[in-house]
Amino acid sequence: MQINILKDIINLKNSKKEFSVITNIKTSKSYIFFINKHIDNDLKKFETQIKGLYNSRKDGMINKTDLFIKHYHRPIKVVIVGAVHISQFFVEYAKSLNLDIYIIDPRGYFASEKRFPNVKVINLWPQEAFEYCPLDDKTALIALTHDPKIDDPAIQEALNTKCFYIGALGSKKTHENRCKRLIENGFKEHDIKKIFGPIGIKFGGKSAPEVALSIIFQLMTEIYKK
């Protein structure tokens, strides 16, 4: 691998691009491959195989060649509503996971940079914040304020945009009430059932770091199911 390719990989990863690196193990020459860009002439012959492996995201030697392919995946977007104690631990634990985290909280004293250094914190109401971090079916939405004024509009937007994971903090009772409000707002029971509420995998821990861990575990499980 050429040193400039190494530098390019680091920059592309930081700018959250999706790409593959193909290395000829007989020459050590590497190429960066993008699905929508012109393929290097050296690789032209293998374009179909490379595209196939890109789509299946399978790392490995390309059949009957000296080429090794490794894929770099775009991080999964996670939007957390509530710059709360649990969110601080979530961010801490998620450092080594390939997640792109946004935190939304209209309350300035929660959404401070001091509490969340190096995290994208948006100090706005969810409806306004979603202009800066729109939700879609490849986004996870985690509602942690358990204040309906803040969580409900975020959960509604997550249901409308079909977020692949929606989790909401609160007791069973809190969640029942939340579901009732969603029904009143015209949401279908079938969709509401997809919300993980109370959020997280139950293992007994109730402290902020333990709840954060249980949410990460549940989220990662859903990521691998999709």
Next chain:
Amino acid sequence: MINTFDEKILDEAYQWIELKKTVILATVIQTWGSSPRPIGSLMIVNDTGDFSGSVSGGCVEGEVVRQCLDLMKDKKKFKKIEFKVSNESAWNVGLACGGEIAIFLEKFSDAD
């Protein structure tokens, strides 16, 4: 959806290179049987013998570091190495899981 953990290892390799160290990037390119780390796993080694990342569950890392230090002294810039159960040195370093792996080593230095 496929997710990987966010490997900072290439960033670390580059930092070492900037510090004028010679660095070898080791990539698992093939596996057979039950190998502890998947294809694409990365490890880096520098000329002082520091290493980061992993290519197995700790079974062959020591031997990989040794091979990397050898390659640093060599004119060659890259090399493929294999660890098999039948291979005596692998047995000694203990790929006890019964798997087999092929690792590609690539050398980087600031002079490149």
